[in-house]
Amino acid sequence: MKNKTNIISKIKSRLTNDSKKEWPGLINAYKDFLPINDSTPIVSLKEGNTPLIRAKSLEKHIGRGVKIYLKYDGLNPTGSFKDRGMTMAISKAKEEGSKAVICASTGNTSASAAAYAKRAGMKAFVLIPDGYVAQGKLAQALVYGAEVLAINGNFDKALEMVQSIAEDYPITLVNSVNPYRLQGQKTAAFEIIDELGEAPEWLCIPVGNGGNITAYWMGFNEYFNQKKTKKLPKMMGFQALGSAPLVFNKLVKNPETIATAIRIGNPVNWKKAVEAKQNSLGSFEAVTESEIIEAYKLIGEEGIFCEPASAASVAGLIKIQKNLSDNSKVVCVLTGNGLKDPDCAINNNDAVFHTKLDPDLNKISKLMGF
Amino acid sequence: MKNKTNIISKIKSRLTNDSKKEWPGLINAYKDFLPINDSTPIVSLKEGNTPLIRAKSLEKHIGRGVKIYLKYDGLNPTGSFKDRGMTMAISKAKEEGSKAVICASTGNTSASAAAYAKRAGMKAFVLIPDGYVAQGKLAQALVYGAEVLAINGNFDKALEMVQSIAEDYPITLVNSVNPYRLQGQKTAAFEIIDELGEAPEWLCIPVGNGGNITAYWMGFNEYFNQKKTKKLPKMMGFQALGSAPLVFNKLVKNPETIATAIRIGNPVNWKKAVEAKQNSLGSFEAVTESEIIEAYKLIGEEGIFCEPASAASVAGLIKIQKNLSDNSKVVCVLTGNGLKDPDCAINNNDAVFHTKLDPDLNKISKLMGF
Numbered sequence: 001m002k003n004k005t006n007i008i009s010k011i012k013s014r015l016t017n018d019s020k021k022e023w024p025g026l027i028n029a030y031k032d033f034l035p036i037n038d039s040t041p042i043v044s045l046k047e048g049n050t051p052l053i054r055a056k057s058l059e060k061h062i063g064r065g066v067k068i069y070l071k072y073d074g075l076n077p078t079g080s081f082k083d084r085g086m087t088m089a090i091s092k093a094k095e096e097g098s099k100a101v102i103c104a105s106t107g108n109t110s111a112s113a114a115a116y117a118k119r120a121g122m123k124a125f126v127l128i129p130d131g132y133v134a135q136g137k138l139a140q141a142l143v144y145g146a147e148v149l150a151i152n153g154n155f156d157k158a159l160e161m162v163q164s165i166a167e168d169y170p171i172t173l174v175n176s177v178n179p180y181r182l183q184g185q186k187t188a189a190f191e192i193i194d195e196l197g198e199a200p201e202w203l204c205i206p207v208g209n210g211g212n213i214t215a216y217w218m219g220f221n222e223y224f225n226q227k228k229t230k231k232l233p234k235m236m237g238f239q240a241l242g243s244a245p246l247v248f249n250k251l252v253k254n255p256e257t258i259a260t261a262i263r264i265g266n267p268v269n270w271k272k273a274v275e276a277k278q279n280s281l282g283s284f285e286a287v288t289e290s291e292i293i294e295a296y297k298l299i300g301e302e303g304i305f306c307e308p309a310s311a312a313s314v315a316g317l318i319k320i321q322k323n324l325s326d327n328s329k330v331v332c333v334l335t336g337n338g339l340k341d342p343d344c345a346i347n348n349n350d351a352v353f354h355t356k357l358d359p360d361l362n363k364i365s366k367l368m369g370f
Numbered sequence: 371m372k373n374k375t376n377i378i379s380k381i382k383s384r385l386t387n388d389s390k391k392e393w394p395g396l397i398n399a400y401k402d403f404l405p406i407n408d409s410t411p412i413v414s415l416k417e418g419n420t421p422l423i424r425a426k427s428l429e430k431h432i433g434r435g436v437k438i439y440l441k442y443d444g445l446n447p448t449g450s451f452k453d454r455g456m457t458m459a460i461s462k463a464k465e466e467g468s469k470a471v472i473c474a475s476t477g478n479t480s481a482s483a484a485a486y487a488k489r490a491g492m493k494a495f496v497l498i499p500d501g502y503v504a505q506g507k508l509a510q511a512l513v514y515g516a517e518v519l520a521i522n523g524n525f526d527k528a529l530e531m532v533q534s535i536a537e538d539y540p541i542t543l544v545n546s547v548n549p550y551r552l553q554g555q556k557t558a559a560f561e562i563i564d565e566l567g568e569a570p571e572w573l574c575i576p577v578g579n580g581g582n583i584t585a586y587w588m589g590f591n592e593y594f595n596q597k598k599t600k601k602l603p604k605m606m607g608f609q610a611l612g613s614a615p616l617v618f619n620k621l622v623k624n625p626e627t628i629a630t631a632i633r634i635g636n637p638v639n640w641k642k643a644v645e646a647k648q649n650s651l652g653s654f655e656a657v658t659e660s661e662i663i664e665a666y667k668l669i670g671e672e673g674i675f676c677e678p679a680s681a682a683s684v685a686g687l688i689k690i691q692k693n694l695s696d697n698s699k700v701v702c703v704l705t706g707n708g709l710k711d712p713d714c715a716i717n718n719n720d721a722v723f724h725t726k727l728d729p730d731l732n733k734i735s736k737l738m739g740f
Contacts, residue, residue, distance in 0.1 A: 022565045023421070045673050046421035051393070051447070053416060075445050077421070078675070079709055119673035125738055130726055136506070139715035143670040143708060147722040149737065153729040164731055169740045195392045300513040303415050303489035305448070338513060339449055339709035345509035352517040356500055359523040361534055367519065368495055370539045 023049040026187045027087055033190065033222060034088065034183055043090045043120040045077035048187055052195050052331070057301045058314065065327035068317070069200070070299070071192060074306055074337030078140060080261075081212060081335045082112035084188060085181030089174045090116035098172040099123065102165060104158035105175075106208070106261050107137030108336055113174050114146035125171070127151055127158040134260055134307070134341035154255065156266045176211030177268050185212055189219025190228075192331055199229040201328035206312040206335055207237035207246060207284070208262030210273030216333070217276035233331075235282035237273065238316030240309075244286040246273055258289050258344065261309035261336055283323075287315040293348050294318075305338030305345070393419040396557045397457055403560065403592060404458065404553055413460045413490040415447035418557055422565050422701070427671050428684065435697035438687070439570070440669070441562060444676055444707030448510060450631075451582060451705045452482035454558060455551030459544045460486035468542040469493065472535060474528035475545075476578070476631050477507025478706055483544050484516035495541070497521055497528040504630055504677070504711035524625065526636045546581030547638050555582055559589025560598075562701055569599040571698035576682040576705055577607035577616060577654070578632030580643030586703075587646035603701075605652035607643065608686030610679075614656040616643060628659055628714065631679035631706055653693075657685040663718050664688075675708030675715070 026048030027034055036042070055068040062068065073081040090113075093101055100123040103113045110126035110133075117124035126141055130150035141148050151158055159175060166173035176182060193199055199220055205213050213235055223229050239247050240257030245265055252265030267273060277284055287295075292308055295315035299306050313332040317324075324330065338345060354367060396418030397404055406412070425438040432438065443451035460483075463471055470493040473483045480496035480503075487494035496511055500520035511518050521528055529545060536543035546552060563569055569590055575583050583605055593599050609617050613625030613633050622635030637643060647654055657665075662678055665685035669676050683702040687694075694700065708715060724737060 023419070046423060049393070051416035072447070075447065077442070077445065077673070079707075115673035115675075118671055127734075135716070136709045136712045139708070139712035140675055142719040142721040142723060143667070143675050143715040144673060145670060145719070145721050147738070148724065149727055149734060150723070150725045151727045151729045151734075157729050161729060161731060161734065165735055165738070165740075169735065169738075297513070300515060301488055303447070303485035303514060305485075305510055305513050337449075337707075337709060338509070339506045339707060342506045342509035342712065345513040346505070349512040349515070351512040351515050353512060353520070354518065355520045357519055357521045359521045359527050359531060361531060364497075364519060364521075364531065365535055365539065368517070368535070368539075370535075 025087060026084060026184065027091065030187050030190055035180070036091065040091055040095045043094060043116055044087050045083065045115065045119065047076045047083035047087050049191065050075045052192065053302065053304060055302050058298060061298070062321050066324060067329045069331045070302065070304060071188060071331055071333045072304060073188065073333060073335055074310065078111045078115045079337035079340055080108040080112065081185060081188065082108045085176065085184040086112040086116045086174065088180040088184030089178045090120050092180045093172040093174070094120045094122065100125065101172045101174045102162050103174045104155060104162045106155050106263055107133040107340065108261055109175065110146060111137050111140035111144065114141045114144035118144050125149065127162055129154050129158060132260055132263065135343060136340035155264050159268065175268070176209055182211055182215040182218060185215030186219030186222065189216045190223055193223050193229045196329065199231055199233045200331045201233060202236050202324060202330040203233040204236045204238065204313040204317045204330060204332040206259070206262050206309050206333070207239050207273060208264040208267065208309070210246065210267040210269030212335065213237050213276050214269050214272040217280060232280060235276045235280040236316060237277060237282065237284045238287050238312040239284065240292060240312060241286040241288050246270065247284045247286045259292055259309035259312055261307060262312065283320070285316050285320055287312050287319055291315040291319060296348065297350060299334070304334065306334040307336040307338055307341045308344050310334040310336050395457060396454060396554065397461065400557050400560055405550070406461065410461055410465045413464060413486055414457050415453065415485065415489065417446045417453035417457050419561065420445045422562060423672065423674060425672050428668060431668065432691050436694060437699045439701045440672065440674060441558060441701055441703045442674060443558065443703060443705055444680065448481045448485045449707035449710055450478040450482065451555060451558065452478045455546065455554040456482040456486045456544065458550040458554030459548050460490050460492070462550045463542040463544070464490045464492065470495065470541045471544045472532050472541050473544045474525060474532045476525050476633055477503040477710065478631055479545065480516060481507050481510035481514065484511045484514035488514050493517070495519065497532050499524045499528060502630055502633065505713060506710035525634050529638065545638065546579055552581055552585040552588060555585030556589030556592065559586045560593055563593050563599045566699065569601055569603045570701045571603060572606050572694060572700040573603040574606045574608065574683040574687045574700060574702040576629070576632050576679050576703070577609050577643060578634040578637065578679070580616065580637040580639030582705065583607050583646050584639050584642040587650060602650060605646045605650040606686060607647060607652065607654045608657050608682040609654065610662060610682060611656040611658050616640065617654045617656045629662055629679035629682055631677060632682065653690070655686050655690055657682055657689055661685040661689060666718065667720060669704070674704065676704040677706035677708055677711050678714050680704040680706050
């Protein structure tokens with residue numbers, strides 16, 4: 001009896017400790033699901049394991065017993081979901097002996113590639129559209145020591161160029177055409193099921209290049225096949241109206257939107273993204289700039305700061321909420337941290353902001369309404 | 371026998387799942403160590419549980435078998451360690467029926483107070499020094515819907531004013547004079563011990579108002595008393611040379627430094643910070659602006675982007691490394707996310723940045739050295 005009590009107390013203690021256990025990074029956490037082996041050098045900043053936060057104000061807004069969770073992937077090490085794929089892509093590049101990597105980017109990929117490449121002791125080149133990368137993202141690429149090449153052209157042009165360069169020279173391409181990227185990104189779906197115990201009814205997600213929706217769908221299916229969830233979600237992909245090739249099934253020559261992270265007119269993962277939508281009985285929809293900003297502010301009211309592209313997921317949910325059954329569970333993916341694009345917040349908020357005030361107690365108390 | 375195997379397999383499965391277990395936020399994770407009760411409404415954004423990242427480039431720099439870990443508290447929900455204290459302060463304010471909170475801030479506290487207050491359905495007023503708050507932090511306070519009052523005066527003046535206002539009117543002060551703030555912040559020390567299995571030899575930390583060094587010391591001691599660590603660290607506090615009241619034991623009228631988060635001339639927790647230093651046999655040292663920037667870049671080379679104030683911890687370690695025994699373990703606290711202050715990165719980096727390039731493959735390949 002005493003022995004049994006001892007064992008139980010030991011188990012309890014391990015379980016308690018485990019809830020505070022170090023997160024080892026997503027490759028170590030999900031290694032059985034990833035194409036790595038014992039000799040893969042794991043390059044990690046402890047990415048993944050990002051919070052799933054209940055969105056109570058949004059739930060009030062939508063009503064009907066719908067439960068809404070925000071998957072806040074902006075809390076990855078470089079502030080976006082790109083880190084999930086980059087830990088895989090850079091680890092595999094290092095395993096293969098690569099000394100340098102290259103990518104085209106609207107900003108988040110370049111930040112992530114630069115950070116992981118530096119950590120791996122590799123050189124990173126990043127091509128970005130000059131003048132169209134949010135300030136925080138540019139700052140990151142520079143601080144992580146990438147060589148940044150800003151071209152007169154958009155993301156699609158930059159991608160075309162890096163693909164050519166990677167074909168002609170000894171340098172690894174780490175855009176989402178790199179298959180390891182999607183492998184890493186699929187772990188976000190695992191985390192959602194691990195936490196909720198099942199897949200949600202809807203997975204709402206911003207769509208630019210189509211890689212992330214593809215990766216999530218892959219992850220949900222792998223867990224479904226392992227019987228870790230009994231159902232699969234509908235994949236609901238949202239694009240900005242001025243940059244919505246998948247919604248209208250038509251290439252966009254000059255995509256335009258405040259949501260710069262999804263300002264992509266010719267998605268590389270076009271076909272896979274369409275398959276994810278079709279096979280999940282999901283949907284693609286366009287959201288306007290003002291719908292994106294409205295959602296961005298609503299997310300701020302939850303106490304969460306995301307970048308404008310991330311808000312497309314919530315904007316889409318609000319737009320087509322009538323299609324959602326009562327009491328459904330929805331996860332909206334917030335792909336990037338709002339701090340990446342502070343200008344957007346400064347130009348789009350409903351806060352009261354008094355500047356250059358005299359430090360006079362009476363005046364300030366009065367201003368505050370006392 | 372079969373039964374035993376079953377039990378073991380169930381335990382194994384729980385243990386495995388637990389390593390991927392939802393982090394419930396720091397109040398729920400450490401409730402036995404915090405002044406809450408069953409009726410405390412827990413206001414959380416799942417703060418805490420931030421990564422402790424091995425700094426391998428820095429270790430090479432220092433040598434002698436020293437192990438260096440960076441506690442990257444910039445991955446808290448609003449991007450700084452302030453969230454640790456704010457989840458406690460706002461939960462307790464709500465428990466007490468408060469409808470509004472106020473704070474003075476160099477930026478991080480205002481961002482955190484605004485986010486948690488909004489989540490709790492409370493109003494937040496924040497006083498900041500006009501023109502001296504990094505862009506990202508201001509953006510946050512606005513997006514979280516605080517009422518922002520920017521005064522002609524520094525942090526110390528702003529703090530004096532909010533203390534008066536909180537005395538005269540029904541509004542809760544959430545600066546670090548609020549005792550619940552330090553209670554929440556001490557959990558970072560718990561996390562370090564939970565992960566390393568013991569306290570490090572040195573805890574290097576930036577010091578502004580003196581609250582965080584006080585909170586860490588409290589946390590280390592509580593775990594020591596619970597026998598969760600056999601030793602206590604030396605508390606090594608670093609201030610910017612232009613804003614170093616604790617180092618020189620002299621109030622600074624007009625503190626100046628690029629590290630705006632620790633630009634404080636009259637620390638509220640002066641006495642407690644000195645006690646933490648003395649009782650731990652630690653030290654206070656000043657670091658110059660160029661030492662801070664140098665450390666900031668070295669941290670970037672680890673693939674980590676912190677705000678300039680955070681880099682003071684690493685700058686200090688580098689400065690007084692000779693005092694460190696061989697094979698010691700050191701934890702440097704990175705208090706805030708670099709994305710809070712993108713201008714600092716754009717103005718201080720060694721990266722190669724080419725702008726306005728023609729999208730010409732030959733020219734670009736040549737630029738890249740091929």
